[in-house]
Amino acid sequence: MGSRRFLPPVLLLLLLSVIASAAASQSLLRMISENQASGDSDGLYCDSWRLSEETNNAGYWGTIPARCLQFVAEYMNGDRYALDSDVVAAESLAFAQTVQVAGDGNDVWIFDVDETLLSNLPYYAVNGYGSEEFNETTFDEWLNLAKAPALPASLRLYEELLGLGFQIILLTGRVEAERNATEKNLSFAGYHSWTRLILREASDIGKTAVAYKSEKRAQLEAQGHRIHGNSGDQWSDLLGSPMATRSFKLPNPMYYIQ
């Protein structure tokens, strides 16, 4: 488990005194979000923060709030992350079962890869659960090990969708150079029989995830595919035009991709 950082008491007192003096003149709303006294209120605040990032209210954020490190660690390792993921998968399947699959190979379900099919929790558990700036070097080392486990709920959903006759298309922000490691990891985790694995080509580098993924969905539709479902842990997997008939947001309180 990564290092846990807490404010030393002296620094905390200093912070509180700054807050107290600023409170009279500053916005109450900003106070609530940024400067609320720490301690037992952290859990309540962090639960609200998690809802806000899951609903995309928080907008872009670089690292998790410092006071929420313990909360995020407990969430990711406890029953709640697993059950939240189970419920998303159950709702995805309930919708999938209402789709008339034509059998012409054009009924598509899109999955993102990281934190959707594969879990990088073993990496983030030793790298601060999103409390540290993203380190491309160490993450690439982890990626190339190709040992990320499946998210259990997603693997079960994936199998069910194959059984219903959907074509599975994987659409990831990973780059072409990572194709081999990605395919190896997906197989290691138990995935098989996908129709296509789409990664960023040279021409996609620098595009936002929303732009890149929307373009790819538009191309798929232009090729005659009907995109019924889209599963991703980032709003940038799901938003933008065209959207799938139904989009499913998997939980991820560790990082945000624009």
Added chain:
Amino acid sequence: MGSRRFLPPVLLLLLLSVIASAAASQSLLRMISENQASGDSDGLYCDSWRLSEETNNAGYWGTIPARCLQFVAEYMNGDRYALDSDVVAAESLAFAQTVQVAGDGNDVWIFDVDETLLSNLPYYAVNGYGSEEFNETTFDEWLNLAKAPALPASLRLYEELLGLGFQIILLTGRVEAERNATEKNLSFAGYHSWTRLILREASDIGKTAVAYKSEKRAQLEAQGHRIHGNSGDQWSDLLGSPMATRSFKLPNPMYYIQ
């Protein structure tokens, strides 16, 4: 702070054994969503259900899950609804403060009315917190009383946005016949100085909320307005083209409007 519920060990073992025996033959995913053992597990399940409806994963739902009645009642009356609303308002304001307001009267913030500016909690508290089918007759009686209180976080945000120079446009699914009662109620709750209150006209009846509200946003943009923010408790307040620069989803686990 709301009580945190954990599964007693015996129940957990029972649940695990049921899951294990059923996993081989049945869809585990359906089991989790529909047949999970009731009792203390309700809190954990209902928390996941609430996340799923707040993220729009649940899609359309008519009434809340029966097992979640107590959960929803406690959520709405406890600290969590208030704090979740505070955090949304704080994030809305943080974004609003980054907007360059031109002073030409075209910098707009859109608010929905019910469960966004006004709280109908006094009505739902005596009508099952979303566990009963919507009753238009009794709701209209409540609406015409014009006594719904403000959501405190929204009222504070509203005042801050006026102070920043935004034009406030109210866009509601209520109909023109309810204009007087709506204006009276907004004033009663402390709101003032809005630029326009847009209600459904005869030609809007029968449209989905997404279609109606998207059309109105398109008209506003065609008139030269820049829609920076949009606050609503329903995804149908926020989704559809065009969208605001930033959309803010307020919590509402009591009902879903398409």
